[in-house]
């Protein structure tokens with residue numbers, strides 16, 4: 001089998017967007033004296049979809065949500081010429097060729113995200129060619145179903161957050177993740193607000209349900225050291241991305257500081273990046289996203305590391321490219337799930353672009369043993385809600 005062409009299109013959302021509340025989530029630009037666009041690091045309102053065509057007629061689908069226009073350019077100009085003509089089953093060689101040919105600029109960030117999209121599409125081809133779901137090529141079923149946590153609870157009015165938390169309990173979730181609204185520039189009042197929001201959610205969900213806390217890189221070491229001990233009494237399952245991803249020593253220090261496990265890796269790349277984090281005991285939960293980290297070829301290597309270091313892998317975002325890895329490794333106990341379909345920050349766009357993502361029932365979702373490949377197709381339902389740049 002040979003890859004004959006690669007088609008990459010950017011889907012730009014032009015449908016309705018729900019404006020988020022101010023201080024909806026701390027983020028890395030909060031540290032600037034003037035951050036300008038408060039949604040700057042958040043707006044995922046466009047997405048690139050990669051289709052790999054083969055001489056057998058099988059088409060594999062991949063995706064990349066980070067800076068999709070740039071990713072498309074990287075794919076069109078640098079990666080496609082390296083991949084076309086190869087047998088998709090030579091995926092390790094193809095991955096190494098993409099990685100090594102772009103290593104001067106592509107090994108982290110958008111270069112690796114573009115590589116990820118192609119690699120995901122290649123695994124989809126392999127699944128379809130062998131008539132197996134991708135997870136069956138990766139190790140098969142390691143769990144009856146995948147427990148998922150509801151991930152939203154952006155900072156807003158506390159009554160509203162309590163209603164939202166209750167709605168997840170009502171839908172059968174027993175784990176959920178909330179976001180902090182405040183960081184170092186908000187002083188003691190901000191610390192108080194952050195603590196109050198956790199208290200408010202705990203009041204509703206009690207301590208028989210898991211609560212995860214998200215900082216989205218919006219704090220610094222000093223602030224995190226100040227607030228973490230105060231958060232201990234709320235027994236979070238983890239505290240996510242407290243500092244910027246380059247502050248690996250900061251992660252390591254925080255991870256030793258309190259009983260709260262520190263999670264991260266949503267903005268880390270390849271097994272090399274994760275080995276550094278693991279060697280320093282910097283994170284207690286690995287949260288790569290397959291469509292950033294280097295695709296399935298890189299993610300499965302990180303799963304192997306995770307098993308050896310005994311650190312769980314709970315990938316960012318859920319979504320099919322991650323669920324197959326979660327299903328096929330014991331290192332992944334649960335997965336993330338974005339429970340709301342209204343387009344806000346843009347994580348939700350996946351539901352409008354693709355069909356096939358499984359819906360959770362009572363906090364669990366399952367993958368189909370008989371659905372070849374990733375099980376995704378491009379939806380035709382919402383095409384008029386997008387500008388499609390081809």
Ligand SMILES: O=C(O)[C@H](O)[C@H](O)[C@@H](O)CO
Nearest residue numbers: 025151216316317345347
């Ligand atoms: O962990 C997450 O779900 C991410 O950090 C989100 O994609 C981001 O939107 C922050 O809420």
Ligand SMILES: [Mg+2]
Nearest residue numbers: 214240241266
């Ligand atoms: Mg996160």
